[in-house]
Amino acid sequence: MRIPHGIGYTLARRPPSGGVGEIPNQSGAIDMNAALETLKERGFIQQCTDLEGLSKAMDAGPVTFYEGCDPTGPSLHIGHMVPYFAMRHLHEAGHVAIVLMGGGTARIGDPSGKSSMRQIISYEEIDANAARFLGQIDKFLKLDGKTMYSENNKTWLADLNYIDFLRDIGRHFSVNRMLSFEAYKQRMETGLSFIEFNYQLLQSYDFLQLYKRNGCTLQIGGDDQWGNIVAGIELIRRVEGGEAFGLTFPLVMTADGKKMGKTEKGALFLDPEMTTPYEFFQYWRNVQDADLEKFLKMFTFLPMAEIAALCAPGTNPNAAKERLAYAVTALIHGAAEADKALAGAKAAFGSGGDKSAMPTVELARSRFDSGFPVLDLFVEAGLAPSKSEARRLIQQGGAVVGDSVWKDEKAAVGADLLDAEGELVLRAGKKRFARVVAK
RNA sequence: GGGGAGAUUCCCGAGUGGUCAAAGGGGGCAGACUGUAAAUCUGUUGGCUCAGCCUUCGAAGGUUCAAAUCCUUCUCUCCCCA
Structure with a gap:
């Protein structure tokens, strides 16, 4: 955990060593606000500028808070979602949420946590991205326009006057400190x-x-935003003499220390075109045991008692993983898609289930009539990126056609292997399936 | 503006005229073990009409029988000095 230092005086009230366990509440020092308590027990709280003060403010009435996100890509991915899950918890507790689209800041690029300069993207692209992000967020949060609404910082940033900005804002920032x-x-x-x-x-x-x-x-965000959040709080104090708070969430890592939500194809996107609901479901279904409880707490709204029961020592984690996968998929893609993904997974891995819910590829029946070369078949079914890969797959014994391992890379698959419905299930390794439908 | 270093296959990083599709590690994929987990072990990892051929080592030219390796120009990056 990185140790911020030189961060201001009255703001430095953060949990020692970044641990959540040190936050005073059960110690009897204070009774933490219920909403914050929820966040804490679900593993959301990483750092807070003044937990006690924030708790009091939340007890006193609705607090308006925001989380900002720069629309620099075509879709949100799961890494973006941690603050939005937290947002939903806080909103349910009666606080007012602002979803800030960084339509202005996206033109610059945030260096926090990045190792290289961000690509400069066009304004049109940023606006298009922002629209897509908002659509995805709205689906998840259901913005009501009143207690939960969005803003775009383009509104006040796009036409900012440089000289005025330096005079009014720039003078409050110390380069040494930055x-x-x-x-x-x-x-x-x-x-x-x-x-x-x-x-x-x-x-x-x-x-x-x-x-x-x-x-x-109140500004909430990932822990990589800590420095930026604290700077904003100080600016508010200097310019307005006002008090504001900051709260950050852990940057979620998997148990083996990798960035969470990475797949072979990149990030785990919310856009069903980029990451299909089936793939999305499978990601959660395959999380490591060590991550299971953490993910259930953060990425679902299952009651804590239920999570505790699912993860009780000695319990087979597979049921809990299925629950996790279903719950998150339903939150992001809706119950219908979650049902489908679950059915598809059952068909692929267990018995029963619904074959039609498996990832499906349609291919011309005539190809089978004349004998479909296996290598081509695996490539066209999307199970191998090239024929060389398909060849390797077969040589290593990972290619399964129908019920049996396919050994001969030069052979062709004939129509006789199609079932009564004209379908055939292909498998690459243990986890990748494709249902081929001959038409 | 001056001086120096560098750009290698998905990533890091060796290679400094033929034995280089290019060491090693990471990641990926597959097999074994399992629980659609982790860890571990093994194999594999540019493409294709695959005992052969084709395209790769920042870009474009050139030298040579032969270049990732030598020369020229260009683009980009980093470091030092001003």
Whole structure:
């Protein structure tokens, strides 16, 4: 865990060593606000600028809070979702949520946690991305426009006057101090452009704007945002003399220390075109035992008691993994897709289930009539990226056609192997399946 | 502006005229073991009409029987000095 230092005086009230266990509540010091308690027990809280103060503020009434996200890609992925899950918890507890689209900041690129400069993307692309992000978020959060709504920082950033900005905002930032932030330190090695260096000012300005316009007093986000969040809080204090809070969530890693949500194809995207609901389901179905409980707490809304029961020592984790996969898939893609994915998984791995829910490829029947070369078949079924890969698969005994291992890479698959419905299940290794339908 | 270093196959990183489709590691894939887990072990990892052929070592030219390796120009990156 990185140790921020030189972060301000009154703000430095954070859990020692970043551990959640140290947060005072059961110690009797204070009774933590119920919403915060929920976040804590589900593993969301990484750092907070002033947990006690935030708790009191939340007890006193609805707190308006925001989370920002830069639309730099075509789809949200699961890594983006941790703050949105937290947002849902806080919103359910009666607090007011603002989903901030970084339509302005995306033009710059946040250097935090990045090892290289971000690609500059066109304004049109950013707007298109923002629209897609919002669609996905709305599906998950169901923005009501009142207690949960979105803003776009393009509104106040796009036409900012440089001189005014320097005068009013820039003067509050110490370069010396900024350079001491871990996010910039890392980039001192590899190179950091001036516009990226400005990112923190812009994000701080966002917070200030939301504070003034919307009465927003809390910013939440991933722990890589800590420095930017703290800077915003200080800006609010300096400019407005106001008090605001920051709360960060852990950057979720898998038990073996990898970034969570990585698949062969890249990230685990919410867009069903980029990551099919079946693949999405399978990701969760295959999480490591060591991650199971953590993921159930963070990525589902199952009651804590139920999670505890599912993960009780000695319990076979497979039922819990299936529950996890179904729950998350239903939250993201809807119950109908979750049902389908579950049925497809059952068909592929167990007995029964619904074959038609498996990943399916349609191929011309005539190809089988004339004998479908296996290598081509595996490639076209999407189970191998090239014929060489398909050949290797066969040579290594990982290719299964119908019920039997296929040994001869030169042979062809004839129509006689299709079942009564004209279907054939292919398998590559133990986990990749394709149902071929001959038409 | 001056000086120096570098760009290698998915990533890191060897290679400095033929024995190089290119060491080693990571990652991926497959097999064994299992629980659709982890760990471990083994194999494999550019493409194809696969005992052969074709395309790769920042880009474009050139030298040579032969270049990732030598020369020229270009693009980009990093470091030092100003």
